[in-house]
Amino acid sequence: MSDALAYRPKAGEIPTAPGVYRFRDADRRVLYVGKAKNLRARLSNYFAPLRTLHERTRRMVTTATSVEWTVVGNDVEALQLEYTWIKEFDPPFNVKYRDDKSYPYLAVTLADEAPRAIVTRRSGIPGARYFGPYPKVWAVNETLELLLKLFPIRTCKDSDYRRAMATGRPCFAGQIGRCFGPCSGHVGIEEHRANVDRFVSFMTNQDRRILDELSGQMLEASAAFEYETAARRRDQLQAATEFFEKSAVVLRDDVDVDVFGIDHDELAAAVQIFVVRGGRVRGVHSWTVDKELDVPIGDLVDSVVQNAYGGQLTPPREVVVPELPDDAAALESWLAGRAGRKVRLRAAQRGDKAALLATATQNAKQSLMLYKTRRSADFTTRSRALEDIQEALGMADAPLRIECFDVSHLSGTNIVASMVVFEDGLPRKDEYRRFTIPESTDDTDSIHQVLTRRLAYLATPDGQRAPDTHAVPESAAAADALDTVAESDAPVEAARRSKFSYRPNLLVVDGGEPQVAAAARALAESGVEGIYLCGIAKRLEEIWTPGSDYPVILPRNSDALFLFQRVRDEAHRFAITHQRQRRKRDISSVLAEIPGLGPTRIKVLLRHFGSVKRLRAASVEEISTVDGFGPTLAAVVHGELQAGAGAQPR
Numbered sequence: 001m002s003d004a005l006a007y008r009p010k011a012g013e014i015p016t017a018p019g020v021y022r023f024r025d026a027d028r029r030v031l032y033v034g035k036a037k038n039l040r041a042r043l044s045n046y047f048a049p050l051r052t053l054h055e056r057t058r059r060m061v062t063t064a065t066s067v068e069w070t071v072v073g074n075d076v077e078a079l080q081l082e083y084t085w086i087k088e089f090d091p092p093f094n095v096k097y098r099d100d101k102s103y104p105y106l107a108v109t110l111a112d113e114a115p116r117a118i119v120t121r122r123s124g125i126p127g128a129r130y131f132g133p134y135p136k137v138w139a140v141n142e143t144l145e146l147l148l149k150l151f152p153i154r155t156c157k158d159s160d161y162r163r164a165m166a167t168g169r170p171c172f173a174g175q176i177g178r179c180f181g182p183c184s185g186h187v188g189i190e191e192h193r194a195n196v197d198r199f200v201s202f203m204t205n206q207d208r209r210i211l212d213e214l215s216g217q218m219l220e221a222s223a224a225f226e227y228e229t230a231a232r233r234r235d236q237l238q239a240a241t242e243f244f245e246k247s248a249v250v251l252r253d254d255v256d257v258d259v260f261g262i263d264h265d266e267l268a269a270a271v272q273i274f275v276v277r278g279g280r281v282r283g284v285h286s287w288t289v290d291k292e293l294d295v296p297i298g299d300l301v302d303s304v305v306q307n308a309y310g311g312q313l314t315p316p317r318e319v320v321v322p323e324l325p326d327d328a329a330a331l332e333s334w335l336a337g338r339a340g341r342k343v344r345l346r347a348a349q350r351g352d353k354a355a356l357l358a359t360a361t362q363n364a365k366q367s368l369m370l371y372k373t374r375r376s377a378d379f380t381t382r383s384r385a386l387e388d389i390q391e392a393l394g395m396a397d398a399p400l401r402i403e404c405f406d407v408s409h410l411s412g413t414n415i416v417a418s419m420v421v422f423e424d425g426l427p428r429k430d431e432y433r434r435f436t437i438p439e440s441t442d443d444t445d446s447i448h449q450v451l452t453r454r455l456a457y458l459a460t461p462d463g464q465r466a467p468d469t470h471a472v473p474e475s476a477a478a479a480d481a482l483d484t485v486a487e488s489d490a491p492v493e494a495a496r497r498s499k500f501s502y503r504p505n506l507l508v509v510d511g512g513e514p515q516v517a518a519a520a521r522a523l524a525e526s527g528v529e530g531i532y533l534c535g536i537a538k539r540l541e542e543i544w545t546p547g548s549d550y551p552v553i554l555p556r557n558s559d560a561l562f563l564f565q566r567v568r569d570e571a572h573r574f575a576i577t578h579q580r581q582r583r584k585r586d587i588s589s590v591l592a593e594i595p596g597l598g599p600t601r602i603k604v605l606l607r608h609f610g611s612v613k614r615l616r617a618a619s620v621e622e623i624s625t626v627d628g629f630g631p632t633l634a635a636v637v638h639g640e641l642q643a644g645a646g647a648q649p650r
Contacts, residue, residue, distance in 0.1 A: 075330035154181025261360025382425030388560035451522035
């Protein structure tokens with residue numbers, strides 16, 4: 001592949017001013033839109049030697065046939081133009097937003113003769129006052145139902161209102177107690193307008209003093225023997241109390257802030273926004289993002305914030321994000337223009353806002369996991385993913401059974417491996433297997449050993465396992481172990497071997513060229529034919545096949561790559577879990593070998609510190625504070641633990 005791109009402009013032709021650039025393909029389709037403070041400096045990154053570029057950036061610039069740019073006056077104008085063009089051209093290599101839909105609002109039509117409260121996704125209703133947005137329609141309906149008990153106003157359609165006012169008969173909603181406008185026959189135009197003003201004022205300020213006011217009015221009416229009025233105030237007080245209780249207090253009453261939690265991997269990102277108004281979480285918005293290029297968190301924040309406030313959502317006075325983008329000042333100016341006032345963009349490091357950011361980020365992690373799981377679990381999506389894998393790897397049939405292998409170790413010791421099985425794109429956890437590797441020189445040797453042991457089950461005609469001199473017996477309780485067991489367990493082992501002998505269509509290893517080469521060597525030595533092999537490299541999500549000079553690059557948002565990633569991540573999780581279980585057994589074994597430590601003292605020691613990590617980090621003085629441990633015994637325990645301490649498993 002030549003390092004020169006035919007359409008590369010001369011360095012002197014590119015201005016050093018801020019601007020927006022566009023890469024186009026041969027059909028003049030816009031592939032990517034980006035902004036830059038210095039166009040020459042930014043574009044030079046794309047025209048570096050191709051071998052130094054990120055794999056997906058290289059694919060973008062080699063797909064493009066031209067690049068063009070537009071100079072603007074400042075960073076804010078660049079941001080605005082970039083946002084406009086991304087919305088207009090929808091470039092395939094820019095960040096893609098899924099579930100990017102409008103949110104429901106609570107609107108009050110103040111321009112009407114008798115204003116009404118409605119739930120709508122439509123913006124721009126003349127004279128309407130909007131509140132929200134809300135995460136779900138049921139949330140805004142629930143809020144409106146509570147508030148109507150507190151501030152009874154009109155909710156019926158305009159046609160029903162006009163008919164009721166013309167005939168003198170209440171509208172249908174008024175007849176069933178769902179509408180409290182003049183059409184219901186209970187209030188006049190002016191009195192209704194006063195109720196609407198109180199409704200709008202409360203939604204704007206959400207002042208908790210209304211609780212004291214309603215309580216006082218209820219008591220006054222009761223003292224005056226106006227029991228019907230007292231009952232209405234009681235119901236209103238209950239509605240107001242329930243309204244406030246539905247929003248968790250997290251910050252001071254005068255704080256309005258949006259908190260963005262973001263979790264991302266190489267392919268996708270999940271966003272969670274906590275909308276805090278008056279110190280309370282009033283709503284939660286979430287969506288997912290597909291990434292084609294490798295976007296750092298700062299650039300992702302930039303894109304996410306633009307997408308969030310590019311529509312109906314108005315930014316508050318403060319926006320909290322995980323990390324400030326490079327053009328934070330320009331983004332603040334853009335937000336201020338959207339809000340009509342100053343907006344502060346900050347990355348919370350400590351305090352209540354940082355804690356709320358951590359909660360939002362945790363929710364984003366869950367959303368990303370759920371999104372990937374659902375995407376992989378859908379039948380149509382799974383079928384498409386398997387077909388795409390078949391085509392990408394040149395397989396004769398779709399890989400209905402995939403086995404993926406991963407190796408985990410602790411600084412080169414306690415080497416274990418995992419095998420996970422996916423059939424029809426779904427995990428078969430009852431067929432997962434674990435391996436213990438007694439000795440190995442590196443990851444490639446471990447992969448070779450594991451594949452050799454697994455393929456031995458397929459190397460004989462009857463599917464029985466060939467002799468394995470490297471097997472290390474596991475306990476009988478470890479039903480998913482791959483090593484030999486006693487003859488008394490033969491029926492169980494035979495059933496297990498029967499399952500294990502199922503023939504995979506595709507073997508996947510976690511790693512790049514070296515790991516695939518080691519696996520290919522094991523496959524060739526086994527004599528087993530008709531099984532395809534590939535590896536998935538973590539950093540670039542590349543798919544490597546045996547003997548290939550270049551990896552297979554699947555589109556970032558493809559279902560096939562999502563399935564590959566899920567299979568690989570599941571194998572990694574299973575291997576790490578096995579490694580940690582062995583570490584727990586190891587520390588118990590180490591403690592049991594110390595003279596003077598029996599099962600009771602070991603249990604007391606572990607219960608006191610709560611975790612193996614804390615116990616290993618404890619000093620002699622801290623261990624000696626445990627009941628039954630003097631300075632001498634504490635020193636012995638500390639020494640043994642430090643001697644056996646190591647790095648975290650890989």
